[in-house]
Amino acid sequence: METLHFRFDAGSRPLPGAPQLVGVVSSGNLEVLIEPAALNGGCEIEVRTAANGFGATWEAVMRDFHGRWQLMDTRICINDMGATPAVVSLRLDQAVESVTGGPP
Amino acid sequence: MSSYLELSARQRIPHIFDAGSFVEFLPPGARVVSPHLAQLDAPVSFDDGVVVGRGLLDGQVVFGAAQEGGFMGGAVGEVHGAKLVGMLGRAVDEGAHAVLLLLESGGVRLHEANAGLIAVSEVMRAILDVRAAGIPVIVAVGGANGCFGGMGIAARCANMVIMSEEGRLAMSGPEVIETANGVEEFDSKDRALVWRTTGGKHRYLLGDCQVLVADDTDAFRAAAIAAVADARGSAALTLEALEAEQEMLERRIRGFGDAADPLEVWRRLGVPEPAAVPMLEADAFLAMAAQHCAGPGTGDR
Numbered sequence: 228m229e230t231l232h233f234r235f236d237a238g239s240r241p242l243p244g245a246p247q248l249v250g251v252v253s254s255g256n257l258e259v260l261i262e263p264a265a266l267n268g269g270c271e272i273e274v275r276t277a278a279n280g281f282g283a284t285w286e287a288v289m290r291d292f293h294g295r296w297q298l299m300d301t302r303i304c305i306n307d308m309g310a311t312p313a314v315v316s317l318r319l320d321q322a323v324e325s326v327t328g329g330p331p
Numbered sequence: 332m333s334s335y336l337e338l339s340a341r342q343r344i345p346h347i348f349d350a351g352s353f354v355e356f357l358p359p360g361a362r363v364v365s366p367h368l369a370q371l372d373a374p375v376s377f378d379d380g381v382v383v384g385r386g387l388l389d390g391q392v393v394f395g396a397a398q399e400g401g402f403m404g405g406a407v408g409e410v411h412g413a414k415l416v417g418m419l420g421r422a423v424d425e426g427a428h429a430v431l432l433l434l435e436s437g438g439v440r441l442h443e444a445n446a447g448l449i450a451v452s453e454v455m456r457a458i459l460d461v462r463a464a465g466i467p468v469i470v471a472v473g474g475a476n477g478c479f480g481g482m483g484i485a486a487r488c489a490n491m492v493i494m495s496e497e498g499r500l501a502m503s504g505p506e507v508i509e510t511a512n513g514v515e516e517f518d519s520k521d522r523a524l525v526w527r528t529t530g531g532k533h534r535y536l537l538g539d540c541q542v543l544v545a546d547d548t549d550a551f552r553a554a555a556i557a558a559v560a561d562a563r564g565s566a567a568l569t570l571e572a573l574e575a576e577q578e579m580l581e582r583r584i585r586g587f588g589d590a591a592d593p594l595e596v597w598r599r600l601g602v603p604e605p606a607a608v609p610m611l612e613a614d615a616f617l618a619m620a621a622q623h624c625a626g627p628g629t630g631d632r
Contacts (some may be wrong), residue, residue, distance in 0.1 A: 228372045246360040251339050251401035252376040260359050260377050277374050304362075308374050 231274040231282055233289045238270050238299035247325040250318045257307040257315060259322040264302035276307040288312045292319045333548045335473040336352060336497050339407045340382055340397035343433055346548035347471070347555060348395065353386035356421070357414055367443045372465075376402045379410040383418035389556045394422035397433040402474030406440035407482060412450020418624075419457035423464045428459050429559040430468045432489065437504060438480015448545040451481030458472045459490045459568060467491075467562035471551050472498035472540070477529065479504045490562040492540040494531035496613065500539060523609065527593040532608060532616060536600060536624055538579065545613040600624070 246262035264271070272289055303322070310318070324330060333346060344353050357363050359377035368375045380402035385394050396415055398405040407415075415432075418515035424432050439447040458468050466488040472478045477499030478486050486500060488490055494500060503511070505528075518524060527533055534540040542558060544550035587596045597605040599624045611619065 228374065246358070247378060248341065248359040251399055252374050253401035256401065258359075258376060262360055275374065304377070306374050306376055 229282070231276070231285055233272040233274075233286065235270045235272075235289075235293040235298075236268060238268065238293065238297045238301075239240050240297050241299055242301045242323075242326055244326045246321060247254055248250055249322045249325055252279055252306045252321040254308055255314065257305055257310040257318055259318050260304045261326060262302050263300060266300050267300065268299045270301045270303070272303040272305065274305045274307060276305075276309070276329045278307070278309045283310055285315075288319075292316065295320070296323055298323070309312040334546050335471075335495060335548045335551050336475055336546050338548070339379075339401060340399035340433065340435065340474075341378075342380055343397050343548065344384075344386070344395070347431070347433065347552045348386035348388055348393070348555070349390065353384050353395070355382055355384040356418060357383065363410055363414075365410050365443065367408060367446065371442055372393050373587065377398075379408060379414065380405060381411045383414045385418075385421075385425075385427070386431070388552075391428035391559070392425075393429045393431050393435065393559065394418055394427045397543050398435045398474075398482075400435035402444075403437075403440055404476050405434075405436035405474070406438060407436060407447055407451050407454070408440040408443040409446035409450055412447065412454055416450070416457045419454070419461050422461055422466060424430070426464075426563065427461075429466060431555055431559075431564070432458075432468065432470045432486075433474075433520050434470055434472055434478045434482055434486055435474030436478055436480070436482035437476060438482050451485065454584040455481070455485050455488050458485060461566050462488075462490065462566050465566050465568040467559055469493065469555055469558045471555060471563065472500050472531070473544075473546060473551060474498065477501070477504075481590060484492045485544065487539065490566055491542065491558045493532070493542040493544060493551060493558060494530045494534055494540040495544055495551075496526075496548050496616075498531045499526065499529040500531075500534050511512075524592070526580045532611075532620075533593045533596075536602075536620055537583065538624065543613060543617060550613075576628070597623075613622075 242263040244253040364375040380399045383396045470486045470489040471493045473495040508517040509519040535543040542554045594605045
């Protein structure tokens, strides 16, 4: 297992509503817990992944995600069992949309 | 129409309970995760693979749970089991109208060893406590991972079991039987044999499940509402019911104990075309089964 932390500032969109969980921790899949949190405007993401050594890939996927959504005051926690980058991106979008009710 | 099989546990809840009524106890945000998996450096899940809470079913207060088969096969660890036990205890305290368990589990989570074993036995006792309080317990089995091991036993502690053909219910899983007794005893790679032996249709014909539905969330919901209505008033387990069950099992062994394949069991039940049973749609199957089902009170006809 490997734990990775990311923080993005300069987001502009606070998260409305209650925490949501999407996805399942199973092979090639992941769960994403998304919730509003007072983080001085930041968006913090914690990833616990079963696949070691993919930190650079995670960072690229998270950077893309932040570019799409520009979230602020949001905490995202991920439990991963080797999901591919495309699956991670889709799950992250699903997580935000489950809170906001639609695409950006 | 929406497939029950294809949905995750969390997605099943709003389809089965009245929309928007379910309040989850210990939701994922509470992060009550397995302490054992972390020690083994294995991935955890924020709900430990089970959703528990209280909702409305056709307007009545019904407590419920949904096990997530995708996370470690729905296996029961210490936290997972404690969530089920706590929900069942609260159902008694608050005088629930019924309890509905959407089960999908391989049984005990082996990573958690004795803690998992104890958890499953506590779940069984809690189910019987709920029934003793006059509250019916209804189980639904229709997920891809089936309901096996200790949770297979727990399912049969309930008042009624609702299954789809795709659902499976048994004690030892196919791979376990093959590992312990050899491929001649049971070929776990033979999917048709596995479903003939553990699937919803066989369980229905033998009387282990009381309701068979198509793989459809609306059908499961309607069956759950009807099952609650049927079981109200006779929820508690009685000595007579236990003795009748024992007698049924004895008759089953006498009647079918030497049968090597469910096809032979169905033939002895009088099913006209046993080989055609797996291909029947739910409605056609139920019409046929009405003539030939072993049922709770019979066994060797």
